[in-house]
Amino acid sequence: GAGVSQTPSNKVTEKGKYVELRCDPISGHTALYWYRQSLGQGPEFLIYFQGTGAADDSGLPNDRFFAVRPEGSVSTLKIQRTERGDSAMYLCASSFGGADTQYFGPGTRLTVL
């Protein structure tokens, strides 16, 4: 079946703008995760959804970052008033549930000019 998909694959925006990044998890996966990866680093956890609710949002860096998963499937990561430091690869992953293999999407590379 289809894997995790993310759109867009690349996003270039200007400082101060608002962006939305979308993630389509593997069908049937109840758990969804967002990670952020800076150049030369490993991915860092942002937020975890179990179903529709955010079970853990402790990784969100500040209140400019917000994520939703209204129907328990597709998720959108929203970044307000983007800053140059937000430039990174944003990765989404899904799994059947806790403590299980996480399958990653191809990522969205965000560049804030």
Place this chain on the structure above:
Amino acid sequence: SQQGEEDPQALSIQEGENATMNCSYKTSINNLQWYRQNSGRGLVHLILIRSNEREKHSGRLRVTLDTSKKSSSLLITASRAADTASYFCATDPGANSKLTFGKGITLSVRP
């Protein structure tokens, strides 16, 4: 913060040789996972080893886990040029399953 630390940071070997990569971590885990990443794109899951397992095999991959030393190793046997990539270990504490990654190892396999 990054819990896992991979060693070495970079590894260059000849095709056909074995590649061994190590990972150390700090806190207790439910499982440890190894991923591969090509050219800064998405991560490909390689293998998951649970805290009650000591060794696991998958094709040319062999993973060991020593929870007393809080360390794991990934062995790729008979390496190929296509194995060239960055490799990450990630620990899963099990409570909420967020993975904590190391900085990764860059493996170059020369044809």
